[in-house]
Each structure stands twice: as C-alpha cells, then as structure tokens.
Amino acid sequence: MKRYLLLALVIYLLLLIPPAEAAFTIDKAEDITNTSEACASCHGDIYTQWKKSVHESSLLHSIDSIYSFIVDGIEKDPIRKGLSQKAELMKCLNCHAPVMEYASEKFVREVVDAIKIAGGKSANPESKKKAIELLSHLNVSCYTCHNMKAVPQPHAPEKQTVYGVKGGKNTTYHSTKKTAFLDNAIFCMQCHGVYTAPDSERIICSTVAQSYRDQYVAAGGQTTCQDCHMRKNNRGHTFPGAYVPDMLKEGMLLEVNARAFKTQTYGEKKWIPAAAITVDITNRAGHRIPDGCMWTSRVLLTLTATDEKDKVIWSAQKEFFEPGLDIEGNRRYDTWEVKDILDYSLQPRKTTTEKYYAVFPEREKLVKIEVKLVYIHKDGLEFPVQSERKVLKYN
Ligand code: HEC
Ligand code: HEC
Ligand code: HEC
Ligand code: HEC
Ligand code: HEC
16 A cells, blocks of 8 residues: 555656656657647746737737738749748748747648648638647747747757746756847847848738837837836736737827817808817827738727717717738738838827817707727727717807
C-alpha cells in the first residue's frame, strides 16, 4: 500500500515538472502548434489574459481577408501564382502568424488548404471544424513576442531563450535574457505598421505605427503602446483595442454645446427656432481613430433633434474613416488590394470640431437634441461609444 502511495506521489511530482522533450524551441513545422499552452503551466494568469486578446486568434479573426488573398489574389494572378507559396502567404502571416516562418513548404500547403476550407462556404462541417482547429494554433503567441520578434534586426533570437524586460533568473524550461526592445513602441510597430516584404512589395494593413510616430509623437505625445495597452488599469496581456467598449470610451471624448436662438429669412417677418451646435471630439489614443485593416471601420457621429412628441425634426451625420485605395485609385476593402490611403480619421492629440446651424419647424417650443458617437467595424458589428443630450426651449 505504502509503495503505491509513494509511486502516486512520484507520478504527481513528475507531472509538475515539464517533460524534458517539451523544451522551449521550434525545430520543425509540427512543433508550431501549442507553443503558448506550454507556457501556461507556469504563467497561468498571463496565459488567461492572452486568451482574451485578439492576438490569440490573429489568424482566424482575419480569415475572410486572408482567404480572399489566397483565392482572388494569388490563385487568379499568374505572376503571384508562379512565386513561392510560402513567401506570398508570409505577406500576411509575418504578422498574423509569424511562426509560419519556420514551416516547411509541405506544412504551408496544409495551412493554405485549411484556410481555404475554413474561409470558404462549401466545406462540410466536419472538415471545417478540423481546419479551424489547426488554424486556431497559429497566432501571435507567447513565443512570437518573447522570442521571434523580441530582438531587433540584424540580431537573431537564441533558441530556448525567453526575452523579457527584467532579465531575471534562468528556469528549468527556458533561459532568460534581458531586452529593452520589448518595452519600446518600436517593438509593437514591427507588426502594427506598413510592412515591406523581402521582395519589396508593400502591404498596408495596420497603419497605427505611422500615425503614432507622425501624428502622436510629432504633436508631443510621449506615452508608449505598452503604457496604454498593457500597464494602464493592469490590462496586462489582454491587449484591449477597438473591440473593447471601455477602451473606445477612453479613446474618444465628446463635448456638446447647443445655444437656442431664433432665425429669420431676410425680408420675412417670421421668427423660426434654431440652434447653434458645436460638437468637440477629442482623440485621447496614441494614433488615429479608426485605423485600417478592417477597411470598413468608421466612427459615426449622429445628431438628432426631436420635438415634444419625439418626432424627428432635424438630423445630421458625419463619418470619420480611413479609406483604402488600389493603385488605380479605386476604393478597396481587402488588405492585399490596398496600396494607398486617404485620411478622414480623428487625429491624435487633437480636438475635431463640427459646427451646425440647425433650423427647426416654426411651431416648436421645445427641442431635444441627442448626439451619439458609434464605432462601426463593419455593418452589424458596432459599439456605442459616447452620447450626450441637450434640451432647448423657445417662447
Ligand atoms: C505588418 C504586419 C501585418 C501584415 C503584413 C498584415 N497584417 Fe493584417 N493586421 C495587422 C495588425 C497589427 C492588425 C490589427 C488591427 C489594427 O491595427 O487596427 C491587423 C488586422 C487585420 C484585419 C482586421 C481584423 C479585424 O477583424 O479587426 C484583417 C482582415 C487583416 N489584418 C488581413 C490581412 C491580410 C489579408 C494580410 C495580407 C495580405 C495582412 N493582414 C497583412 C498586421 C498585419
Ligand atoms: C504581443 C506581444 C506579447 C505577447 C503575445 C505576449 N507577451 Fe508577455 N510581455 C510582452 C511585453 C511587451 C511585456 C513587458 C510589459 C511591460 O513592460 O510592462 C511582457 C511581459 C511578460 C512577462 C513579465 C511580466 C512581469 O510582470 O514581470 C511575462 C512572464 C510574460 N510576458 C509572459 C508571457 C506569456 C506566458 C505569454 C503567452 C501566454 C505572453 N507573455 C505573450 C509582450 C507579449
Ligand atoms: C517550468 C515553468 C516555466 C515555464 C514552462 C515557462 N516559464 Fe517563463 N518563467 C518561469 C519562472 C520561474 C520565471 C521567473 C524567473 C525569475 O525568478 O526571474 C519566468 C520568467 C519569464 C519571463 C520574464 C523574463 C524576465 O525578464 O525576467 C518571461 C517573459 C517568461 N518567463 C516567458 C515564458 C514563455 C513565453 C514561456 C513559454 C514559451 C515560459 N515562460 C514558460 C517559469 C516558467
Ligand atoms: C507579431 C506581430 C505583432 C506584435 C509584435 C504585436 N501585435 Fe498586436 N496584433 C497583431 C495582429 C496580427 C493583430 C490583429 C489580429 C486580428 O484582428 O486578426 C493584433 C491586434 C492587436 C490589438 C487589438 C486590435 C483591435 O482591432 O482591437 C491591440 C490593441 C494590439 N494588437 C496591441 C499590441 C501592442 C500594444 C503590442 C506591443 C506590446 C503588439 N500589439 C504587438 C500583431 C502583433
Ligand atoms: C495614449 C494611449 C495610447 C497609446 C500611446 C497607444 N494606444 Fe492604441 N489605442 C488606445 C485607445 C484608447 C484605443 C481605442 C480607440 C481606438 O479604437 O482607436 C486604441 C486602439 C488601438 C488599436 C485598434 C485600432 C482600431 O481602430 O482598429 C490598435 C491596433 C492599437 N491601439 C495599437 C496600438 C499600438 C501598436 C500603439 C503604439 C505604436 C498604440 N496603440 C499606442 C490608446 C493608446
């Protein structure tokens, strides 16, 4: 009996120690999956935070556009089709699943097939499920940030090494190296900015990095990505962005002033109720709002005036967005087609002011004005951000 207890204890203790063959390194394509799960046994809290972030699903979250790149961009273009499939795919996956850099051409083909099944409409549910399972392991993982992207070029990351900002002790699982790079905005900007592929093609997906440097830092901003997205309110590894209502509220302040007055058409004797409305929207983020990639994103400002019976008597609206254009000057929504941008977004460290001269029906004695700001990712996927009401009286 005692022997069994001892054996059970030994097995239990062995389970606590990660097996030697799970050592922290990636040598072949098949090692690519499950890397973050390997860190979870010792960094449980951080793993749970990361699971809530978009980084955790950075391929599946963008599957429609990556699917379109393969089917419409690569397979229908004789030039692209003749190039290395891996090199073309990395034009997205260098940021959406960087670990594919280590993949064999065979594994790349498996992943391409999985993307076509998961992103397409025709596959049967069972193969779709299998494809999604495989792709769910391809993401911006712990390994991506703490090894692959953690050292600035031309240096290369060392195997079995985790890079951190403290540079603490080596562990049984990984040696530890200190780097200030992880603490710097340029670390995040590697992926959150315009990308130049090895063949010099420029991919314009995220434009946050350009906006951060040329608009926010240029206007005197000094806070880093890590300050706002990780340290503030202990956000840690959840990396909240434009899908998190609190973050959107923090990013955009709304102030409304409305003054009632009476207007008159020149030469006529009638007094008409009217309002001078000023709307101030202050961008408190470290970059433009909204930002690209989801090339449908827009911030919608609406003003609605209603009478005592809640009937709409006046309205106005304005959109703030960053349209993507192809080289012909046509507006495009898929990342691989966008080669140029126009900028109608809210600029960082700036207050954008909109002024309205609203004229109401002559009979009105009381007018209610409602001003709303909504962040729209695409039709049907939108978040209310701020709203304000004013009541104006006329006698
Ligand atoms: C330089 C790195 C980089 C490259 C290369 C890149 N992306 Fe992205 N992508 C990002 C980042 C970062 C985001 C996060 C969103 C943001 O910045 O607003 C993103 C977001 C997206 C989104 C929006 C996801 C959502 O639902 O909000 C889509 C779609 C997308 N990418 C598709 C692609 C496709 C397709 C390619 C290849 C043609 C590609 N990306 C290449 C970095 C990149
Ligand atoms: C998008 C990049 C990114 C990803 C993904 C990421 N980290 Fe981090 N991690 C960072 C940065 C940047 C810091 C430094 C934060 C700071 O300076 O406050 C950090 C800090 C840490 C620290 C030190 C925390 C402390 O308070 O001392 C640990 C441990 C850590 N990460 C583990 C992980 C694990 C485990 C995962 C996966 C579940 C992971 N990270 C995923 C970027 C990342
Ligand atoms: C066997 C447990 C274990 C596993 C598995 C593990 N770590 Fe750690 N890690 C630790 C311990 C313990 C420390 C703190 C060392 C110290 O005292 O400074 C640490 C520290 C870190 C740090 C902080 C580095 C710094 O600057 O001091 C990072 C980042 C980190 N780990 C990332 C990872 C990642 C990424 C993985 C998965 C690929 C991982 N760890 C897997 C035990 C582990
Ligand atoms: C290896 C590339 C990579 C690195 C490094 C990286 N990110 Fe990301 N990040 C992405 C991709 C790709 C997405 C978008 C995934 C999607 O939506 O499909 C993303 C998404 C995000 C989002 C959510 C965007 C949204 O639309 O709401 C935030 C916030 C974010 N990252 C912040 C950071 C910060 C801060 C850092 C630096 C500490 C960082 N990222 C480093 C690739 C990266
Ligand atoms: C001063 C604080 C602050 C700084 C600095 C900052 N951000 Fe943000 N970020 C925000 C807020 C607030 C939002 C939510 C509003 C929005 O969607 O832009 C946001 C949104 C985002 C989004 C989603 C954008 C969209 O519209 O899809 C990404 C991606 C992002 N940040 C990445 C970064 C990166 C990378 C850096 C550094 C280069 C950075 N942020 C610097 C506050 C900040």
